[in-house]
Amino acid sequence: MAKKRIVTATINGREEEFLCQPRQTLLEILRDTLSLTGAKEGCSNGNCGACTVLVDGRAVNTCMVLGVEADGTDIETIEGLAPGDGLDPIQEAFLGNAALQCGICTPGYIMAAKAFLDENPNPTEEEIRFAMAGNLCRCTGYDKIVRAIQEAAEKRAGQPASCQKETV
Amino acid sequence: MATIDETKSAEGSDETPKYKVIGTRPIRHDGADKVTGRALYGADIKVKGMLYGAIHRSPHAHANIKSIDTSKAEALPGVRAVATSADLPEPGDKIAELGEGSVVLNHLSSNNLARTKVLYKGHSIAAVAADNIHIAREAASLIEVEYELLPPVLDVMEAMSDEAPVLNPDVRTEEVATGEKGDKPTNVAKRFLFEKGDIEKGFAEAKYVVEREFRTSTVHQGYIEPHVATVLWNNDGQITVWTPTQGTFSVRQQVAELLDVPLARVKVVPAEIGGGFGGKISVYLAPAAAVLSRKSGAPVQLVMDRADVLQATGPTPGSYIKIKMGVDAEGHLTAADAWMAYEAGGYPGAPIGAGAMCVFSCYDIPNGRVEGFDVCVNKPRTNAYRAPGATNAAFATEGVVDELCGKLGMSPIDFRLLNASKEGTRRIDGVVYPRVGLVETLEAIKESEHFKTPLTGKNQGRGIGSGFWFNAGLKSAVTATVNSDGSVGLLEGSTDIGGSRTAIAMQFAEAIGLAAEDIKPAVVDTDSVGYTDVTGGSRVTYATGWAAYEAAQDLKRQIIARSAELWDVDPAQVSYEDGHVIGPDKKACFKEIAVELSAGGEPLVGRGVSNHNEPGGAFGTHVVDVEVDPDTGKVDILRYTAAQDCGTAIHPAYVEGQIQGGAVQGIGWGLNEEYWYDKEGSMTNANFLDYRIPTCYDLPMIDAIIVEVPNPGHPYGVRGVGEVPIVPPPAALAAAIQDAVGVQMTELPMSPPRVLHELLKK
Numbered sequence: 001m002a003k004k005r006i007v008t009a010t011i012n013g014r015e016e017e018f019l020c021q022p023r024q025t026l027l028e029i030l031r032d033t034l035s036l037t038g039a040k041e042g043c044s045n046g047n048c049g050a051c052t053v054l055v056d057g058r059a060v061n062t063c064m065v066l067g068v069e070a071d072g073t074d075i076e077t078i079e080g081l082a083p084g085d086g087l088d089p090i091q092e093a094f095l096g097n098a099a100l101q102c103g104i105c106t107p108g109y110i111m112a113a114k115a116f117l118d119e120n121p122n123p124t125e126e127e128i129r130f131a132m133a134g135n136l137c138r139c140t141g142y143d144k145i146v147r148a149i150q151e152a153a154e155k156r157a158g159q160p161a162s163c164q165k166e167t168v
Numbered sequence: 169m170a171t172i173d174e175t176k177s178a179e180g181s182d183e184t185p186k187y188k189v190i191g192t193r194p195i196r197h198d199g200a201d202k203v204t205g206r207a208l209y210g211a212d213i214k215v216k217g218m219l220y221g222a223i224h225r226s227p228h229a230h231a232n233i234k235s236i237d238t239s240k241a242e243a244l245p246g247v248r249a250v251a252t253s254a255d256l257p258e259p260g261d262k263i264a265e266l267g268e269g270s271v272v273l274n275h276l277s278s279n280n281l282a283r284t285k286v287l288y289k290g291h292s293i294a295a296v297a298a299d300n301i302h303i304a305r306e307a308a309s310l311i312e313v314e315y316e317l318l319p320p321v322l323d324v325m326e327a328m329s330d331e332a333p334v335l336n337p338d339v340r341t342e343e344v345a346t347g348e349k350g351d352k353p354t355n356v357a358k359r360f361l362f363e364k365g366d367i368e369k370g371f372a373e374a375k376y377v378v379e380r381e382f383r384t385s386t387v388h389q390g391y392i393e394p395h396v397a398t399v400l401w402n403n404d405g406q407i408t409v410w411t412p413t414q415g416t417f418s419v420r421q422q423v424a425e426l427l428d429v430p431l432a433r434v435k436v437v438p439a440e441i442g443g444g445f446g447g448k449i450s451v452y453l454a455p456a457a458a459v460l461s462r463k464s465g466a467p468v469q470l471v472m473d474r475a476d477v478l479q480a481t482g483p484t485p486g487s488y489i490k491i492k493m494g495v496d497a498e499g500h501l502t503a504a505d506a507w508m509a510y511e512a513g514g515y516p517g518a519p520i521g522a523g524a525m526c527v528f529s530c531y532d533i534p535n536g537r538v539e540g541f542d543v544c545v546n547k548p549r550t551n552a553y554r555a556p557g558a559t560n561a562a563f564a565t566e567g568v569v570d571e572l573c574g575k576l577g578m579s580p581i582d583f584r585l586l587n588a589s590k591e592g593t594r595r596i597d598g599v600v601y602p603r604v605g606l607v608e609t610l611e612a613i614k615e616s617e618h619f620k621t622p623l624t625g626k627n628q629g630r631g632i633g634s635g636f637w638f639n640a641g642l643k644s645a646v647t648a649t650v651n652s653d654g655s656v657g658l659l660e661g662s663t664d665i666g667g668s669r670t671a672i673a674m675q676f677a678e679a680i681g682l683a684a685e686d687i688k689p690a691v692v693d694t695d696s697v698g699y700t701d702v703t704g705g706s707r708v709t710y711a712t713g714w715a716a717y718e719a720a721q722d723l724k725r726q727i728i729a730r731s732a733e734l735w736d737v738d739p740a741q742v743s744y745e746d747g748h749v750i751g752p753d754k755k756a757c758f759k760e761i762a763v764e765l766s767a768g769g770e771p772l773v774g775r776g777v778s779n780h781n782e783p784g785g786a787f788g789t790h791v792v793d794v795e796v797d798p799d800t801g802k803v804d805i806l807r808y809t810a811a812q813d814c815g816t817a818i819h820p821a822y823v824e825g826q827i828q829g830g831a832v833q834g835i836g837w838g839l840n841e842e843y844w845y846d847k848e849g850s851m852t853n854a855n856f857l858d859y860r861i862p863t864c865y866d867l868p869m870i871d872a873i874i875v876e877v878p879n880p881g882h883p884y885g886v887r888g889v890g891e892v893p894i895v896p897p898p899a900a901l902a903a904a905i906q907d908a909v910g911v912q913m914t915e916l917p918m919s920p921p922r923v924l925h926e927l928l929k930k
Contacts, residue, residue, distance in 0.1 A: 023302065040442070095200075106203055
């Protein structure tokens with residue numbers, strides 16, 4: 001067995017140092033080493049998006065990234081999204097639109113939506129559907145998820161810039 | 169989204185709403201946990217000292233097991249225990265009643281850990297527990313199994329022939345009507361036969377008769393959360409199972425039966441469940457994890473990967489169906505005949521009984537005959553999937569109906585309105601419908617803006633389809649604990665797969681006169697609430713909602729009695745109305761009286777149970793517009809509208825969600841999803857990239873029309889919602905493809921190669 005390595009990454013704004021076997025995925029490190037179980041394992045091969053977190057601002061399937069590759073990166077997970085007292089506009093929109101049923105895909109969906117809306121704050125329905133096609137949901141038929149992301153985009157557009165900054 | 173409510177519209181628009189809480193859209197109680205990543209699903213449960221397990225699975229579809237050698241796995245450093253079927257008690261020929269069906273225990277046991285044979289690729293043979301998942305997987309791969317290979321049989325028709333290799337030597341054909349069993353080993357486990365009227369006479373009266381054959385592929389529920397079970401076998405023999413399941417009490421019973429321990433020694437703690445759709449009822453991992461825990465002295469977690477989920481849990485059956493129907497010159501159905509063979513997978517248990525009862529369920533037919541077969545093939549043992557058996561059947565029946573409409577020159581909606589099942593219609597299997605809402609769903613579609621908007625583009629077409637599901641009642645229990653501030657905790661035994669906590673709490677709130685937010689629902693373990701059947705059969709909002717209603721009635725009775733005592737009046741002078749207890753000269757709202765009674769006397773606890781079986785049955789009608797690419801055969805969905813009778817919509821947003829989600833699963837089943845097998849019986853698309861469920865980019869918005877024809881068999885008129893919406897889509901899509909490009913699709917899925925094949929034949 002290859003030796004464990006020390007990996008340093010910024011996770012939800014705090015610098016974390018952890019030991020990592022070369023064969024461990026970032027998903028395994030997040031879930032088992034750092035107890036951040038909001039990222040879910042649905043397929044283990046990058047097909048379902050349930051394990052999505054942001055790495056340096058980009059939505060990434062963490063089952064497809066090795067833990068050692070996270071060295072020096074800035075990682076944002078679902079656990080770090082909500083401000084201290086309340087919820088992020090995307091989280092609020094998912095609740096208000098009943099955009100979840102079982103909820104297992106929800107953390108990955110919300111993180112993917114955040115990366116997308118950071119890049120495209122005013123998307124069309126078509127653009128949302130194209131951008132989110134890598135996140136599978138088997139419960140909702142996507143209708144309410146797409147509406148939630150539309151509503152979140154509107155809410156974010158109406159917020160002062162400083163408020164948006166906080167969630168970055 | 170449109171809502172049609174015959175009671176509300178009849179009362180006029182200026183009437184006050186019938187309900188205060190029912191029909192509103194509160195934020196679900198578990199919402200914050202689920203959008204912040206805090207909700208704990210199966211694999212998020214980490215028990216102190218937990219070991220990680222892995223399973224050795226069969227690479228063959230059909231073989232005798234000659235020997236299993238676990239010595240190399242046991243010798244690997246970090247391995248703590250290994251389990252095989254030798255560690256599970258021999259169940260003999262015992263049959264377990266599991267609330268919503270029975271199972272031959274030997275089959276269930278062998279499906280968890282194969283005994284003498286493997287019956288499908290991926291069949292579990294041995295399990296390992298180790299210090300971490302990587303060691304466990306390595307150890308599982310070191311297990312050596314010697315096989316005697318047998319020829320696999322994958323096709324349902326081939327499996328029925330006398331020459332077919334027989335999977336289970338103990339299976340004999342059971343005539344379900346009489347209970348008689350055949351005398352020789354066979355793959356045909358059951359034969360159903362339903363008859364009504366005089367079928368010969370019926371076909372003789374017909375002006376047009378159409379007979380067609382249909383095939384449907386094996387498909388999977390495709391929930392995003394893989395199966396997982398974490399088990400501690402404690403030193404006193406008590407067993408605790410943490411698992412995401414549709415039925416904690418069902419898991420408790422299965423585990424107890426398979427391990428041959430008393431029921432009371434097993435406690436099942438529900439994790440949040442990441443989808444199920446019928447597929448998370450049977451146990452696959454908990455018995456092996458329990459044995460590993462007993463042997464290692466530590467809690468053990470077993471988790472599947474996606475390939476395991478597709479290859480080794482219960483998909484829903486592929487099928488062969490032949491349908492013959494006749495109509496007279498006016499368009500009245502005169503007779504119908506169905507011959508249906510459903511794949512059970514490795515062990516008996518296909519939903520053929522339900523399929524046979526559903527096949528003509530949407531039509532009032534005077535003469536009919538339905539024959540159905542449950543047939544073992546070398547695929548994973550099938551399980552329920554949202555209206556199990558009904559979607560296959562509806563695809564076939566509606567295909568023939570569409571063709572009959574063409575011959576009659578009649579619109580498919582008007583044909584259905586003419587022949588629709590309604591109150592008093594007797595199904596071929598004998599059941600007479602109570603008040604049902606099929607006609608109302610047809611009318612809702614006919615009146616929809618979608619249906620009234622003509623299609624203009626080339627290669628575009630429109631199709632409609634209807635579907636039915638029985639729904640279920642069964643047993644539920646709810647405990648209402650009143651807090652000292654007058655808020656209420658609601659303990660429920662129904663695991664919440666899509667928002668049912670809130671739907672149950674809303675019915676309690678309506679009954680007692682509180683707001684949904686005043687109720688704190690909790691899904692609790694099997695030691696903490698009364699027996700509750702599975703979250704399935706579209707029964708939870710109906711039956712557990714009814715139990716919550718009864719818990720409210722129980723509290724009201726207590727409040728009346730104790731208020732009378734408190735106020736020193738005759739209990740007959742005290743009543744409970746509209747959220748208030750009212751005496752001769754005093755009145756208090758629930759919170760006020762609850763605070764006073766809690767402070768001065770014993771705690772207020774309400775008990776509610778239900779065991780009613782008038783779930784009402786539910787129908788849906790869908791309309792879809794498609795465009796077919798004539799060069800590739802790809803079908804694009806342009807517009808989709810689904811109307812469904814849900815009795816009374818408790819939380820309309822989640823009712824719409826059920827309709828939309830079910831419709832999209834039906835779209836996936838109709839257009840793309842299938843198990844691809846090679847000749848050796850190996851599934852070649854066991855991942856989400858190749859077993860491609862619909863993505864959001866494949867779909868438009870799904871318009872849901874909620875039709876409310878209250879169910880007379882429920883205090884609030886609830887009918888189950890979850891299952892019906894998966895039934896019509898494949899049929900509606902086939903009709904739309906026919907309308908668009910003039911080819912009749914008789915095989916599912918209607919994937920680009922199949923559609924192109926039909927186009928090129930034309």
